[in-house]
Amino acid sequence: MHQNPEPGSDSIAYRAIPSVHKLLESPVLVEWSSRLPHEWVANAARKVLDGHRLRLADDPKVAAQTTMDELSRDVAKTLQIQTARKLRAVINATGIILHTGLGRAPLAKSATEALVEAAGNYASVEIDLKTGQRGQRVEVVEDLVCQLTGAEAAAVVNNNAAAMLIVFAVVVGHHRPRKVVVSRGELIEIGGSYRLPQVMESSSAVLDEVGTTNRTHLLDYEQAITYDTAALLSVHTSNYRVQGFCKSVSIQELVELGKRHAVPVIHDIGSGLISSELCSVLAEEPSAQESIQAGADLVLFSGDKLLGGPQSGIIVGRRHWINQIRHHPLMRAVRVDKLTLAALEATLRLHHDPVRASNELPVLTMVQMSVERLQERARCIVDRLGSIDGLADVAIRSSMAYLGGGSLPAEAIESVSVCLRSREISEAELARRLRVGSAENDSMRQFPIICHVQNGAVWLDLRTVFPDQDEMLVATVVAVV
Structure with missing residues (x-):
């Protein structure tokens, strides 16, 4: 542990440490105090002075040379970091299109505009503009969803995990424990410690596993059905594949079985x-x-993956079940707000015109962009960066992009990357600088770049970089090398 006493000649250095009040009188901190609450600035000054005392204990001679101006600048830097926006727009150069850590699907321009309009105004969330009567917020998007899917009715909640939870709560009920039959090969776990068995338990459903990890037959489901069976469940194993000696039951077969047993x-x-x-x-x-x-009877899916919309869980199916879901007490806890509804409605409208959807939904434009177009963009970027002194090598490499978000885990999409090697810093340090180099200064109008390191180089996969971000990508690289 560090000691704070001031022994011998070192006491002079400790006595020279300015008070918080004195430090706050420096011009740079006076300016900060005009923009932030006094206590905020004072706490930052205390933090810097505490650090200075620790440095004095470790290396008195070096720390004693620190001037008042240097301490003031350290406080200003601390305040700059504390006041910088934590949620930043970034350039996704990972090659993962539906990157969960980066917010999954970027919204189409029309969805963004609808979201902004709703955010800055009151919105007809639960008011029927024709009658003036109060309605249900799902009505904003229900017709659009049903037209696209062919379902009788629809409900929307805040994510697909919530959709699963409320569906189990409704179908299973709370009068007595009832079973949900599911294949062992479909007992999924996804990111964030979401495990299907635990979600089922929290809704009072009793998990009834059938089959084996790699093979489940229709007879396995049929033999499990009893008077206590509440539902048959089929889960798409979206983030993994079982290959080789395997068998699963199609949704068509499962539906026929359910009809025969009224499940x-x-x-x-x-x-x-x-x-x-x-x-x-x-x-x-x-x-x-x-x-x-x-x-x-009920189909569940995410709104922020291949649909290309905002985070949401969409439930479609028979009106009998959807009406119960809408009126369940959990709906209040998992319902969506006006921003989600606005963006989702605009996204669904795009899907009604497949040509517009292909051209305007970022998920689809990224998936479908040709390798030739990516190579063309890569050549322009390399031409711009090739003369930068700080870079030892700038090259175009073939790469593989992925959908991500638990979609098509085994299917790679051919892509193109720009690979960078620095003359003076490691590839890990270059990746760090690209990620945080401009994060402390919003005025630079640069986005942090999220990339990956491979084979001794930084790889910037262009499939997930918007074409209009190419200029910003180049400027950010130039600024940090």
């Missing part, structure tokens, strides 16, 4: 693809349309 079928398709015809790359993903056509 509802729940299908969690996860990734949120509306139609498999939207993009050939996504054809392997289950779609909400297909599941509804197969006869599933």
